[in-house]
Amino acid sequence: MFKSKKYLILLLVTAMMIFGAVGCGDDTATEDGEGDILIGIMVPTTGSEAADGIDMENAAKLAVEEINAAGGVLGGRMLVTTTGDDGCDPSMATAAASQLVSEEVVALVGGYCSGATLPTLAIYGDAGIPFVVAASNATSLIDENPGWAFMINSTGLDQAASAVEKFISLGVETIGVIDSGDAYSADLKEQTIIQWEAAGYEIVADDTVQRGEVDFSAFVTTIMANTPDAIYWTGYQAEGALLIRQLREGGYEGVIMVGDGSSAQELIDLAGDAAEGVLCTGPPLTDFLPAAQSFIENYEASFPREPGAYAALMYDATKLLADAIERAGSDDSAAIKEALDATDGFEGLAGPIMFTEQNTLARSNFVILEARDGRWALVE
Amino acid sequence: MALHEVLLQQLFNGLLIGSFYGLVAIGYSMVYGIIKLLNFAHGDIYMIGAFSGLIFLTIAAPVIGAGWPSLILGLLISMTLVGLLGVVIQRVAYRPMLKAPRLSILITALAVSMILYNTVMIISAGRYRVFPAEVGTESFFIGTLRLTETRIILIVAAFSLMFILHMFITRTMYGKAMRAIALDRDTCQLMGIDVYKIIAITFFVGSALAAAAGIMAGVYYGTIHFFMGFLIGLKAFTAAVIGGIGIIPGAMLGGLLLGLLEAFGTQIPFIGTVWKDVFSFAFLILFLIFKPNGLLGRSESERM
Incomplete structure (x- = not known):
């Protein structure tokens, strides 16, 4: 029994090493600057806050569709999204974050419930992936931010x-x-x-x-x-x-x-x-933003529902991210982070975006x- | 408001919550008494009751309105349907397990619970739903006690159901058979009692009462949710243990006591609403340590 178990472990370790090596090969392939760019969306799509979460997911998808229809980013590369469901729950959120990191997203948008967003900041920080936080705004996020998260909603x-x-x-x-x-x-x-x-x-x-x-x-x-x-x-x-x-x-x-x-x-x-x-x-509700009227029409044409309270902010977050990728001139996560840092008055539906030294929105939008x-x- | 007025108001709040707990706890206790199963799906039956009431009202509202007459009709129809659902669950999931080890049937109950709430989650899209009852929310005073018509009707309805059940258990042959099976199933079978039929009736009655509590909670709170049965299931279990599990008047008493403990517990300085559940489960632990047979329970050797 013991012997066969040992062999099994050996086999597993070998398998892991082989697959690990394959993973590394993938890494170098994306650094060539070819193909689609994968962006993660982290919102609650189930649970008590699913209504807002799904609105936000839709808004991000709408933004990506528009960007791709206009020729993509970095000279014709398409944006692709993958969604992680944080369920407005800290433990679900960490699982979703680890999943998104393993899918090798270059950057993320999302963040609705602060309690769920909080533990993910360190995960994305360790992985070196920039995260544009659309809605979460507890002040505790500021202290826990390792520098890779950018909050475009005003704080508590x-x-x-x-x-x-x-x-x-x-x-x-x-x-x-x-x-x-x-x-x-x-x-x-x-x-x-x-x-x-x-x-x-x-x-x-x-x-x-x-x-x-x-x-x-x-x-x-x-x-x-x-x-x-x-x-x-x-x-x-x-x-x-x-x-x-x-x-x-x-x-x-x-x-x-x-x-x-x-x-x-x-x-x-x-x-x-x-x-x-x-x-x-x-928050600056989508309905009351003069700049958002065409967004509302496009949203309602694409999805059978009204955009919720946070759809406009999520749309802004996604557009801001695309803009940062363009300014970075590459899909390298570190370069995108630097470009986000340097954001200076990006015109979103909810007003101009620039960040404080703590990566929070440099004005109150309530x-x-x-x-x-x-x-x-x-x-x- | 002076302190004694606050306490009087809390007494009434506690009685109302306690009567919901009691109605759900009865089903727990009846099932435990007759087949020694902790039916973890019972809280979900309560939730299904609330949703079936919602469906009935949505259909019936354009025809007969959503006031008290239509609510009472909805209550009766839902109690019947959910009672039958309880019988079907019993037949499909529990009866084949009756001779299996106790742990197997317990796990089956957990599975039934998951199937029920996940099904409703999918159907209701995981959202909170407005319970469309149109009943009076105008409040009036008796002394300094603030009451609404709805609260009084609900509390009267809950107590009436408990009374009817008590009569059923103590004054009918079926009730007598249930009590006999709780004492000794095999002997009952030898005496010619149709044990399976009585078990089915037990599930019917228990589920119907839980459904009634679910609809009442829908009327009282105004919104319902697929996961609403989880916590009340635990609370009802607590109430059943406090009263002495397997003993039906004990479940009613335990439910009322738990409701009152929670209401008054929140008045103790530094406890507050957030500790409400901790407070009630702490009582569960105290009872399990010092009076494991509950308020009305006799010692284990006598009961067996």
Whole structure:
């Protein structure tokens, strides 16, 4: 028995070495600068955030189609995409990231849930693959970024500032905050608390629920005992919609505001009438971008659905990446990273893109939205 | 709100959640009592109940509206259909395993659970769905207690179902046969009881109650999801153990107690909503250590 096992191991090791060598051969082949260029897309295509994730995947594919139809990059080479599903879950995301790295993508776009994006940054950094992060924006991403990720959505700091500013302008004096325990929502809540207290106001309720929670009655009861002027929910729409319903049903009449994780139309659909008047510190929603009207038409012509909240940012991320490849003059990952670093005012649908020293967007892009008649509307 | 008013409100919240747990826990406990199976697919039956209610309402809403009459009709139809689904699952997946080692049938139950929720995931595209019930959400007060018509109807419905079940178990021959099989299956067979038929009826009743709880949860929370059965399955299991697994009044009592523990647990400083599940599973562990037979359970040697 032992002997045969040893042989089996030997056989496996030999096989690995042979296949390893074949892999190396592939590497040199792509460095010749011939053939298609493989770009990875990492978004949640299953799970509770699949709606936004699929919108983003579609937007990236649309951008790639347009680029290829216009002659590709680097003098006629086509872009090809492969998608990894992060499921808005850290452990699924690391598996997806390893898969994408093994497929030898030259660069990546995507990143929706910050909690899922966070552990992948080191994986892509170690592999030396640049990653244009379209939506994820927790401030913790900044600290964990080994330098290969570029965030084109404003961060939690900017968002908390928008929320605090809006509350003050509404004359709110006490707020309750609640998050869903993941990196993104905990970070946004933390930043909001810091900035709100720095502005000299009071937090009267602070709670955390788990992802997937359906019953907020205990929190609602606490809220009704303390009656803050406003409540800020920093998590995603699935739980947010239930929270809004239960707050209104429980008799809460103050201001309810949600973060950009809840900015999908789905929040209003799920919360129904209770959503009316809810505010949102939102991303630059595709609908409200003057530059995005032709994008919306093209999107709806290609896919049987409306582009979601993050489609425009994902489209920008993909176009930015193609632009960087062109400027790098090669499909070498390190050269693409340098070109991304040097980005100076690339005109995206959501406005010009340039990066700070920390690879974050050098301006705040948050807007305040309000749910009116079952749709998000821009508050001037 | 003063503290005692908050606690009163939490008492009501806890009773409502607890009655959902209780309805699901009954099915767990009945099945365990009769064939000693921890039916891990039971939470998914609850989820299927919610989705069948959604399908019924979607079809029925244009014809008879989506108010209480159509909900009650939907509840009865879904309970029947999901009850039959429970019988089919029992016939196809569990009955061939009855003579196999206990672990095999447990693993079969896990497989059934996966098949059920993955099927619904594919059909529902993995998305949250709005439960289209049109019922009153206007609230009114009794003293300082805030109530809605929906909450009162749901809690009355849940308790009525538990009462009907209790009557069924204690006052009918079928109920008597179920209790007898729980004591000693082989002897029952020798006495001429159609054991397989009684097992099928047990699955029918348990699944129908879970379906009812699923629809009620849909009405109460307003949205449903393919994975909604997972956590409630664990909670119902906890409730069944707290009450004494295999004992039906124990499952009802365990469910209500667990709901109340959760509601009051969130009022303890530094515990908060996020620790809710930790709190209830900590109680499960405490019960397993100090009172493994549950609140109403007798000692193991007597029960066997």
